[in-house]
Ligand SMILES: Nc1ncnc2c1ncn2[C@@H]1O[C@H](COP(=O)(O)OP(=O)(O)OP(=O)(O)O)[C@@H](O)[C@H]1O
């Protein structure tokens with residue numbers, strides 16, 4: 211009597227199944243094609259990573275970290291963490307995981323920044339997208355595995371897809387926030403000199419939103435890494451798979467090693483991308499010869515000189 | 519219009535300036551006669567359905583009543599005026615009177631709700647988006663109170679920004695931007711970023727950016743309001759000089775009457791979005807249209823009375839010549855001073871007596887201090903306006919002596935005293951804060 215009445219049941223599962231079935235019968239060609247292309251991209255990125263001699267990668271990561279964080283000790287520390295991943299015997303797995311993260315983040319950035327720009331430009335776009343983004347971020351991550359699995363089957367392509375969907379909100383959100391927080395006085399001044407929408411975007415909004423966007427990319431990257439591990443549940447090989455196998459075999463030692471490898475990888479990625487996001491964007495004096503009037507907003511002179 | 523020219527050239531500019539201009543820009547002036555900017559019956563109403571404000575039932579309501587009844591804010595209301603070639607036209611009024619709104623509608627950064635607006639004979643209100651962009655890129659420039667510089671651009675890139683937007687090639691841009699920076703005295707700062715510049719210098723960059731495109735018309739929205747009094751005055755002086763040379767048509771917003779009187783050929787006083795009076799500065803002062811305008815001018819006359827007498831201090835330590843070197847030294851040592859003003863028996867100003875001097879005299883066995891041996895900064899009259907003292911006070915290392923016609927020392931002026939006098943809040947600002 212106190213149980214929930216049967217007649218109040220709203221059967222959503224049925225229609226969702228039907229929609230999915232419709233998509234699979236009618237659009238399977240499309241998804242097969244996307245899957246094939248995606249797989250090729252993923253494999254070439256992985257092969258590129260594996261193809262590089264490990265010490266070269268370690269050195270490159272060390273140097274990049276040094277430049278991003280600004281201290282050579284940090285660069286050294288990041289290099290050591292990467293070496294530790296190798297000493298656990300998980301170098302190849304780490305590269306597989308990394309390849310999925312790289313591809314997912316690249317797509318997230320390429321898609322997310324334009325969406326964020328639209329959201330900043332239009333209040334109605336923002337009104338539509340905001341609840342969707344909120345929903346995406348509160349959903350448990352493995353929920354994304356279900357549609358990914360149905361569209362692309364098992365393997366690393368659906369894992370990348372789920373990772374992309376799961377990780378894309380921060381970059382969208384922070385692009386929007388960054389652009390909206392550009393001081394209106396600066397926008398107005400540029401408009402007064404005849405800047406149109408694209409001039410504004412290129413000369414004012416994107417450069418000034420840059421720190422926020424970089425924070426967004428950092429967050430997206432961290433979420434992608436977290437999701438890639440969960441993607442092992444649908445057959446994504448790599449570090450996540452090792453953890454999963456260790457759990458199944460109740461092999462605590464192995465699981466610990468694989469888990470630690472993931473943590474180290476996460477630290478390296480986080481520190482580097484965070485370093486780029488935090489780096490001082492506006493130096494006091496341009497380090498380049500002051501003859502450039504070109505829009506070189508992208509390249510930031512490394513060491514800001516100080517006023518005498 | 520001739521009156522405009524003579525008024526200008528007849529004006530005195532105290533102090534040196536750093537602004538220079540290439541001579542060939544002097545010649546280009548639009549033909550006299552026609553108005554450069556012509557505004558007629560211009561309205562800007564903020565809010566939903568602004569047209570409602572024009573309904574019969576709301577006719578004649580005040581700004582506050584309209585806001586209460588319709589929810590619409592009247593930014594500018596039925597404004598009409600002409601700006602003549604090479605004229606500096608000042609818009610003045612309390613905060614919220616619509617000065618910024620008006621100056622922005624002139625380039626349609628704010629779209630006018632109603633009215634006629636023409637610049638250089640072009641109907642600005644009717645321009646398409648493309649025409650409007652071209653118009654902003656070539657014919658008109660704006661300078662902002664908050665500078666509006668791009669923080670990631672160098673000074674040079676900032677001043678070249680208007681040129682970049684209109685598609686000038688790299689070489690032209692750089693040449694013109696450098697020339698504009700030279701005009702505002704910023705040569706050598708090209709590769710710096712705005713963050714590392716003082717407010718005054720940032721506004722010079724803003725001015726250079728506006729001048730670089732060589733526009734016919736310059737719009738300036740309180741360009742000097744954010745600056746320290748001394749810097750503000752300096753920039754005003756330089757600007758007066760610059761305008762003398764380049765002769766742009768300028769619409770200049772300020773809420774500072776002194777600035778308006780100093781710079782303006784004509785002044786339009788605004789209240790609640792309407793123009794209350796348009797007149798030459800003298801006329802505004804001598805013949806204010808109503809109490810609102812009179813309130814502004816009263817403020818001018820009180821502040822105008824900042825003379826040497828009102829800001830001078832007591833000399834604190836005074837030496838008397840008849841005392842002789844030893845007594846003078848004792849007094850200086852006692853007061854822990856290196857020097858002091860010296861007067862004669864009739865309290866007349868003689869000069870500044872330093873410890874070095876008395877030491878030498880004592881060493882030489884001299885019993886008298888001769889007036890001729892003293893350091894003697896020129897004394898100033900007690901009725902001199904303080905703005906005329908700026909150059910003098912900063913120049914020497916001693917305060918300025920103030921003497922009356924008989925040479926009696928009345929007091930001394932330290933640089934600090936002048937700054938303090940200037941820092942007393944402007945009555946117009948006080949009124950606007952209320
Ligand atoms: N975007 C807007 N929406 C609604 N009302 C506005 C808007 N912009 C300005 N107003 C109103 O229009 C009026 C005029 O404002 P404006 O900024 O032009 O004044 P101002 O004379 O420049 O004042 P200040 O000296 O403070 O700069 C004010 O009542 C203001 O509240």
Ligand SMILES: [Mg+2]
Pocket residue numbers: 617618619739
């Ligand atoms: Mg204003």
